[in-house]
Amino acid sequence: MKTRRWALVVLGAAVAGGWGGATARAADTEKAVLAAHDKRIALTIAGDRAGLAAMMTDDLTYTHSSGVEESKAEFLDGLKSGKYLYREITPRERKVRVHGDAAIVSGPAHVVIEPAGKRTEIDLYFTELYVKEAGQWRMALWQSTRLPAPAAAAPATK
Numbered sequence: 001m002k003t004r005r006w007a008l009v010v011l012g013a014a015v016a017g018g019w020g021g022a023t024a025r026a027a028d029t030e031k032a033v034l035a036a037h038d039k040r041i042a043l044t045i046a047g048d049r050a051g052l053a054a055m056m057t058d059d060l061t062y063t064h065s066s067g068v069e070e071s072k073a074e075f076l077d078g079l080k081s082g083k084y085l086y087r088e089i090t091p092r093e094r095k096v097r098v099h100g101d102a103a104i105v106s107g108p109a110h111v112v113i114e115p116a117g118k119r120t121e122i123d124l125y126f127t128e129l130y131v132k133e134a135g136q137w138r139m140a141l142w143q144s145t146r147l148p149a150p151a152a153a154a155p156a157t158k
Contacts, residue, residue, distance in 0.1 A: 030096045033103040033130055036137035040128075041089045049076045057131060057140040065124045065146040087119070088112035091126070101132040108147065123147045 036055065043051040053076060060072040070078070078084040094107040106127040113120050129141035 029098050033096050033105060033137055036130055037105050040139055045086050045089060047079050049079050055138050057138050060139060061141050063143040065122060065144040083115055085114045087114050103130045
């Protein structure tokens with residue numbers, strides 16, 4: 001009986017101190033990754049190239065929904081030249097998966113761009129990879145796929 005009580009005490013301490021702590025740390029990490037993602041979106045809309053450069057890895061690849069792949073420098077140059085003018089990036093139903101010092105954020109998003117005054121609205125699915133470097137979550141990859149337009153409603157039949 002003493003062995004059973006001792007085992008329950010040890011198990012209770014492990015859950016309260018270790019396993020429960022791991023769950024709280026995971027939630028904190030997820031919040032930190034989402035905060036980095038939100039910051040990246042705000043910097044992109046603001047066209048803040050210096051801010052974006054600081055939170056991107058040097059070997060970043062940015063694959064647009066058109067299939068065009070760019071390096072960090074190419075993407076930032078596109079922001080500078082006005083090739084990319086983001087007006088809105090609204091992610092929905094984001095999923096975060098953390099694997100040590102790497103985290104994946106993915107989900108559907110609505111993006112509004114306005115290069116050369118031409119407004120375009122795009123619905124896409126994105127996958128974004130963050131890596132933790134020097135204590136900061138930095139964007140290492142963006143890949144997006146354009147979602148098909150919703151099917152037109154069938155005309156009502158009589």
